[in-house]
Amino acid sequence: MKPGSRKKALRYFFQRVVDPLGYKFTPDEEMADFLLEQEVILEQKHGIPFCPCQGLTKNREENMKIVCPCIPFHREHFDAMKRCWCGLFVHKDVTNPDELPQIPVSQIMRKEG
Amino acid sequence: MWIEASKVSEIAPGGLKSVEVNGEEIVLCNDQGTFYAVSRRCGHMNAPLDLGTLEGYILTCPMHHAQFDITSGEALSGTVPPDLGDEAVPKGLGRYLQYVGMLMAQIKTCDIKTYRVRIDQDLIKVEVDPAAR
Numbered sequence: 001m002k003p004g005s006r007k008k009a010l011r012y013f014f015q016r017v018v019d020p021l022g023y024k025f026t027p028d029e030e031m032a033d034f035l036l037e038q039e040v041i042l043e044q045k046h047g048i049p050f051c052p053c054q055g056l057t058k059n060r061e062e063n064m065k066i067v068c069p070c071i072p073f074h075r076e077h078f079d080a081m082k083r084c085w086c087g088l089f090v091h092k093d094v095t096n097p098d099e100l101p102q103i104p105v106s107q108i109m110r111k112e113g
Numbered sequence: 114m115w116i117e118a119s120k121v122s123e124i125a126p127g128g129l130k131s132v133e134v135n136g137e138e139i140v141l142c143n144d145q146g147t148f149y150a151v152s153r154r155c156g157h158m159n160a161p162l163d164l165g166t167l168e169g170y171i172l173t174c175p176m177h178h179a180q181f182d183i184t185s186g187e188a189l190s191g192t193v194p195p196d197l198g199d200e201a202v203p204k205g206l207g208r209y210l211q212y213v214g215m216l217m218a219q220i221k222t223c224d225i226k227t228y229r230v231r232i233d234q235d236l237i238k239v240e241v242d243p244a245a246r
Contacts, residue, residue, distance in 0.1 A: 001222070048194070
């Protein structure tokens with residue numbers, strides 16, 4: 001299995017999931033490629049392409065919430081940031097992903113509360 | 114040697130059909146009107162791929178969900194670990210599953226064979242090697 005082919009396949013599948021959610025791949029191609037490569041490594045190890053920027057637990061149910069693209073499980077948080085946690089996906093209207101910082105979910109909930 | 118394998122109208126877009134051509138088990142795949150032919154047997158444990166799913170150019174095995182590129186036959190991924198749920202597995206069955214799991218971990222997912230395809234009006238023709246049998 002070639003990592004390049006798997007990256008292309010993941011891109012193909014992810015595109016179909018994130019598009020109806022209002023997201024797209026980050027325009028930062030280098031970053032997208034790097035993150036997808038990490039997912040390929042995680043998939044080779046665990047059989048599942050987990051988010052490369054969130055830690056796995058011993059709880060399968062919790063881990064399933066960070067299978068990429070994990071947007072549906074963290075919608076409120078990601079919509080507030082206009083990006084997913086690791087930045088592989090951004091809102092469709094985003095042109096400069098560097099302007100979108102990571103904001104901890106606790107801060108977002110505090111603002112709304 | 115080109116052999117008639119099926120009719121175009123028998124396979125809907127996104128559809129799969131198994132055929133036997135000159136003794137070779139083949140799956141015909143319709144990716145949005147473009148037809149491809151690959152070996153019917155999964156490159157992991159020989160499961161019948163025509164019972165799997167086709168998403169664009171990616172064919173997923175129904176057994177352990179290994180994926181293949183139908184345009185090249187390349188294996189795109191290995192297997193997906195099963196979810197055995199939270200319920201306790203009977204001791205004997207647990208030992209058996211552990212044994213099967215150990216064996217499966219040793220099995221590599223190989224590329225699958227592809228065949229050239231030609232469309233002749235409503236006919237799908239596949240090129241097979243008559244000396245291959």
